[in-house]
Amino acid sequence: MEERSLELDDDGKIRLRRTGEEAGEVSADDIVIDIPDYKGFEEEEAGARFLAREGERRRAGAQAMLAEADELFAAGDLLGAGEKYLDCAALDRADWRPWFGVVRVHTKDLTDFSGFGECSRAFEKAVRRMGEAGRKEVAARYGEQLSLRAEECGMRARAQAAADEEKRAAERPQVMRAYGRALRSFAVVAALFLAFAVASAVLFPLIDAVPGYQVLIAAVVCGAAALVLLVAAAALGRRFWRAFSAKRRNERAGSTPEGRLARLLAEEEECIRMVLEDIM
Structure with a gap:
């Protein structure tokens, strides 16, 4: 045990002991004072300095990689830019810009939201990390553009929805006539089939009970x-099902090409407004 002795008087002495060391032989008259292990503190400080240097190195590497990714994106190399952004995010997990770069790649710089579902998690990670300053930066760059795009999508969606309703209303009389004819034909043939099937089921057991061939002929017929x-009922049943399906489609909003486009535009508007809400 490493220790220093300070003369107190003839009766005893003061012993200084580093924290964590064994006391050794101590007489009843000795006073033992524990002092911090400064060597351990130095090692902790060295470790902290190493971690700080390593963090700084990783951040510097991430900044360089982010600049490369931005250059690739500006050059139109979306695949290469996306890979660089992901590598940058792995180096500096606290930076929101690489994750937002992934969103920019998938949405073509926030102009095409058809692929937003593939990068929604990256957008969530970017929003969690960007903070107030990051939100202001993104809002200043994209806020007005996205607001105008959302308004445009809303107007186009409403126009296409009106066209969908108008087209379905114009087709409805013809669809209903075809449905009515198919229903009547199928119902008549199904009823006749049921009647003849019941008649044959009743007549066949009577063939042996009634003399002559009249019952046999009637049962066979x-x-x-x-x-x-x-x-015939099977064929008319398929025809009736097609007419019924056409009737259901005509009654359902969004079943025409105009209606499907209206739905896509409405979904895009909702997605853009969600992005605006998160960054504003």
Whole structure:
């Protein structure tokens, strides 16, 4: 044990002991004072300095990589830029800009939101990290552009929805007539099939009970008619199902090409407004 002795008087002495060391032999008259292990403090400080230098090195590397990614993006190399942004995010996890760069790649600099679903998690990570200053920076650059795009999408969506309703209303009389004809034809043939099937089922057991061929002939005719009507009912059933499906489509908003476009535009408007809400 390393220690220093200070003469106190003839009866005892003061012993200085580093924290964590064994006391050794101490007499009853000795006074032992624990002092901090400054060597351990020095090692901790050295470790902290190393971590600080390593963090600074990683941040510098991330900044250089971010600049490369921005250059690739400006040159139109979206694939290369996306990979660089992800590598940059792995180096400096606290920086929001690499994650927002991934969003820019997938949305073509926030002009095409059809691929936003693929980068929604990257956008969430960017928003969590950017802070107030980052939000102001993004809002200043993209806020007005996105607001105008959202208004445009909303207007186009409403126009396409009106066109969808108008087109379905114009087609509805013809669709309903076709549905009515298909329903009546199928119902008549199905009823006749049921009647002849029941008649044949009743007559066949009576063939042996009634003399002559009248019952046999009637049973055979009813059975044959039931088979023919079954085939006809199957064909008319398919026709009825197509007419019924057309009727349901005509009743459902968004079933025309104009309606599908209106739905896509409405989804894009909702997505843009969500982005605006997060960055404003």
